[in-house]
Amino acid sequence: MLKIENLTANVGDKQILKGISLTVNAGEVHAIMGPNGSGKSTLAQVIAGHPGYEVTGGTVTYDGQDLLDMDAEVRAQQGIFLAFQYPVEIPGVSNAYFLRAAYNEVRKARGLEEVDPMEFLDIMTEKLKIVEMTDDMLQRSVNFGFSGGEKKRNEILQMAVLEPKLAVLDETDSGLDIDALRIVAEGVNKLKRPDNATIVVTHYQRLLNYIVPDYVHVLAQGRILRSGGKELALELEERGYDWLLETAGASA
Amino acid sequence: MPHLKYRELFDAAAPQAAAKDFLPKLKIAAIEHFEALGFPTTRDEDWHFTSVSPIAERTFRPARPAALTVTNEDVARFTYVDSHWHLLVFVNGRYEPTLSRFAELDAEVQVMTFAEALKEAPELLAERLGTLAPAKQAFTALNTAFMADGVVVKVPKGVVVETPIHILYLTDAHAANASMHPRTLVIAERHAQVTLVETFGSLGGGTYFTNHVAEVVVGEGARVDHYKVQREGHEAFHVGTTQATQERDSIYHAFSFAIGAQLSRTNVYSKLLGENAEVRLNGLYALEESQHADHQTFVEHIAPACSSREVYKGILDGTSHGVFNGKVYVDPQAQQTDGKQTNHALLLGDGARVDTKPQLEIFADDVKCTHGATVGRLDEMAQFYMKSRGIGGERARALLTYAFAAEVLELIELDSLKVALERVLFERFIPPETV
């Protein structure tokens, strides 16, 4: 589904991604872990098409197409979804309007009819259940004045509405209380299907107890230092990253 | 001296014979005033960022009556769904009874055209006309000298007029190179309430000049809601001055929406004469191409314990130029004044610019007065966030622009007007294929 090869990317003059290769197939869950500032969010944003990151080398193919050639909105319409580490507040645009606009754009791209506000309300009633949110948040401005946890939940709500093929969750677990963590993780699991895939960026093994990964990757200093199964997360939890960085340093 | 041409035009039209009557007297005084003042220049502090030489260089003759070609469909483009509103339509400055309509009105409420008022209530005009609006301003003097028609509204003590009164000033092709000087006089007596909407619209008027003056007397405990919608043609010039005076416990709410004219100046002034009066001056303007719009507000806190609230926002595309000057004067008497003013501009076009100047003159010590101004561009993060949800660039831009305006549109208390102005704004900022 997604094939990243030797990807390098800059912010301004600074190189952040220094050659990333990663293959994600339908039905898989990949976890990406790594120290602060290692480039995890950068990778997520590059996949989503943020224009502030300049891709300087490598390729990314998504469903056989050149992903890097697509505008961000086209990527979203084609089924890519990024749950932001820091969801953006948009005062003045209601959640309901925003969600319906996004939903209809994605439907249009799939050759489906747009839905009107009444139909959309029925759809929302179902989706809100997935993240255990109440409909009063629909009238509020997008993320505006939301608590940290509410913002994260709102990201998963958007994911539930858009039903992406490839979801990238960037630290969706950070700042969540235990109950919210369970709700968000169960939400992600409910949305899982054999034909979609998920990349979860996290610092905590505990999320991976709920969303069980098929692969765990360690990203540090702009490179994937190690990949393994879910037991790698446990090992990281116990030993931290230093031993990996040292090994990498020795081999470099 | 370009402004002297107006003296000639005045002399050609004005009947000198009845100069002893109040109206000719007022007008003669006004043209003499205008003659002495001339058009303002950018050396004038109040006109620093706005040159009116495009107006001064031309000679706009008073509009002449012409055969009426405006239809009800034309009118419908500028009315706001609620067909039950009182509607007074003026075409090229003249009242058109066939396009106007009145709903039921309390017998004591007077809604008259200028001509009717001269016949039916000359003493009212003689007493009030020209007493509020500052004759020391050139454009106001010009309006007084040339005013030919307009509306007089008087709501007597304790009467609440539930249905809004809509005054629609339309121009058509006959208005080209002409000037219109409509005049509004509103008197809300003690505890009276009334809502007025004044709309300026063009049906292809070319280069014309609207110079409007409104005087509003808000009596003790009275409330006047006053909406002004300026949708002049893109080649037109528009200058408008609204001056209110407020007695104790009164509320005056003035909302200005401006989207038209190549060059416009909108003045909204209120004098708080009685304790505990409240004034709200809000506005939204949206410019494109090389449009220029200048707004000046002036709140004079004369009496103690009054409050003033101001929110103005501007959206500037192309190479347009916006000017906002918010003046607040607090008299030494006006203790416990509570004033708050905010002014925000959103620059969409690379060549767009805005000049903002708050001006506080405070002579009392127990006073709370704040002002805040921002000039910004569309939030890049928000644009990307929208795109990442599949919403395309143009649409994202339009939604964010609309969101910027929403806060101030929310202050419109007439739902049908709010919806209509939202639509007008959408038409400007959302390309048709994305609607």
Ligand SMILES: Nc1ncnc2c1ncn2[C@@H]1O[C@H](COP(=O)(O)OP(=O)(O)OP(=O)(O)O)[C@@H](O)[C@H]1O
């Ligand atoms: N817009 C930017 N301008 C300047 N530097 C940036 C920008 N975005 C990212 N960086 C830098 O790139 C590096 C990688 O940042 P990134 O956000 O990808 O890290 P991360 O792995 O997600 O970290 P965390 O675990 O703290 O979220 C950091 O050093 C960061 O300061």
Ligand SMILES: [Mg+2]
């Ligand atoms: Mg990050």
